[in-house]
Amino acid sequence: MKKQILCIGAGYVGGPTMAVIADRCPDYVVTVVDINEQRIAAWNSDQLPIYEPGLDEIVFRCRGKNLFYSTDIPNGIRNADIIFVSVNTPTKTFGAGEGHAANLQFVEKTARSILEYSQSDKIIVEKSTLPVRTAQTIQRILHSNNKGLKFQVVSNPEFLAEGTAISDLNNPDRVLIGGMETEEGRQAVEEIISIYANWVPREKIITTNLWSSELTKLVSNAMLAQRISSVNSISALCEKTEANVNEVAEAAGLDSRIGPKFLRASLGFGGSCFKKDILNLVYLCRYYNLPEVADYWESVVKINDYQATRFVRNILQAMFNTVADKRIAILGFAFKANTGDTRESPAISVCKQLLEEHAALAIYDPKAMENAKLDLANEKGNIEFCSSAEEAVRGAHGIVIATEWQEFTQLDYEALFRTMQKPAFIFDGRNILPHKKLFEIGFDVYSIGQKPLTHFQGIVV
Numbered sequence: 001m002k003k004q005i006l007c008i009g010a011g012y013v014g015g016p017t018m019a020v021i022a023d024r025c026p027d028y029v030v031t032v033v034d035i036n037e038q039r040i041a042a043w044n045s046d047q048l049p050i051y052e053p054g055l056d057e058i059v060f061r062c063r064g065k066n067l068f069y070s071t072d073i074p075n076g077i078r079n080a081d082i083i084f085v086s087v088n089t090p091t092k093t094f095g096a097g098e099g100h101a102a103n104l105q106f107v108e109k110t111a112r113s114i115l116e117y118s119q120s121d122k123i124i125v126e127k128s129t130l131p132v133r134t135a136q137t138i139q140r141i142l143h144s145n146n147k148g149l150k151f152q153v154v155s156n157p158e159f160l161a162e163g164t165a166i167s168d169l170n171n172p173d174r175v176l177i178g179g180m181e182t183e184e185g186r187q188a189v190e191e192i193i194s195i196y197a198n199w200v201p202r203e204k205i206i207t208t209n210l211w212s213s214e215l216t217k218l219v220s221n222a223m224l225a226q227r228i229s230s231v232n233s234i235s236a237l238c239e240k241t242e243a244n245v246n247e248v249a250e251a252a253g254l255d256s257r258i259g260p261k262f263l264r265a266s267l268g269f270g271g272s273c274f275k276k277d278i279l280n281l282v283y284l285c286r287y288y289n290l291p292e293v294a295d296y297w298e299s300v301v302k303i304n305d306y307q308a309t310r311f312v313r314n315i316l317q318a319m320f321n322t323v324a325d326k327r328i329a330i331l332g333f334a335f336k337a338n339t340g341d342t343r344e345s346p347a348i349s350v351c352k353q354l355l356e357e358h359a360a361l362a363i364y365d366p367k368a369m370e371n372a373k374l375d376l377a378n379e380k381g382n383i384e385f386c387s388s389a390e391e392a393v394r395g396a397h398g399i400v401i402a403t404e405w406q407e408f409t410q411l412d413y414e415a416l417f418r419t420m421q422k423p424a425f426i427f428d429g430r431n432i433l434p435h436k437k438l439f440e441i442g443f444d445v446y447s448i449g450q451k452p453l454t455h456f457q458g459i460v461v
Ligand code: UDX
Pocket: 158, 159, 160, 161, 162, 163, 221, 224, 228, 261, 262, 263, 264, 265, 266, 267, 268, 269, 270, 271, 272, 273, 274, 335, 336, 337
């Protein structure tokens, strides 16, 4: 008999994860539910609601066979043996812990729905990133039933990164499963192991206690973000000293104890996880009266905000201290390449700051235009949303590279240069362009953590 898996929440984590589970585990029927009818309709259509390389292929292969999308949450809960909870946990915007703590109202509502509609024992898997000890809250709600039902709560955090979700899911560095240290808890963990064991080598499936698993997710994201803030802080120093941050990062990263990854200086990190999870960690530390530890991690976020502000300050200084009424082409709006997601994208902060300086923005991103329009909907000022890089750049004083899309490295910069106002500036917020070549074309080139290449003699910015 096939096991029934339900996933509550059809977003960036639930969507791709369930597609891969359905693909790899023909013995399971996977149903993904969400309260958002539009999103479910999109999962059932040819135009999936999220862009992720390789996702369409898998969904089209499995949908209707052992992968289903529905808004019928009660029925989904009734039929399920295993329920993955993958709802969003945004940072609280009100009340206690505002701006730091996670808003758990969707998680709690989900737990109450599970209780209301269940007619049999189930395993509940926390997939959303949650503050440590949330499992306890879920357990308490579930155990308040008088139906005689048994629920086991398991933590199985997701480490996939957007843009590489399918390959991350197919070849994970590790799968982490945390459970209660009781006989029933161990059995529940075994059930979840047997799902992943369909394609993940057994030695990569790690089990811990519930609380270690919950905390590991926050710590992993905090440490990754910390590396970026570390190298970004050094980029500021490089700009003052003529050291080159790319060279420093590469040379430091060759020490195998440091390693080369996540040391790419940029205008800052974005995405739905890093800031939220660090602030969550900070809140947790404050809650447990560890102010020094809280301040330490909070500084990772502060340096990130500083980096975007510093980037805009450099733009202003380079462009003779005013960008008022100057057209600036913003190339890239997504928080990173290969996604249309713009949550916490540094491009948002850069655009807002440039608008405050009365710049005229011409924005182009290959996948994120709809989100860009939503993100800037309440901004006053001159904003044009363009359908190509060429259109955005035409007539501009400056180009800002805000996302490391491959296509921006392949533009015909000689042709672009001819269509721009002079002097023509490029601000490479991702250090992806051939700076020397651009300088030779005639651009004044500014990047992160490297000496600017300008045609003005004797002026150092
Ligand atoms: C992250 C974690 O990587 C993933 O494990 C977790 O499950 C969710 O959060 P994601 O937010 O999708 O994934 O993107 P990631 O690739 O980690 O990039 C985050 C941000 O950091 C992006 O804005 C990216 O451009 C930036 N970044 C990344 C840098 O600025 N420099 C780097 O060296 C690496």
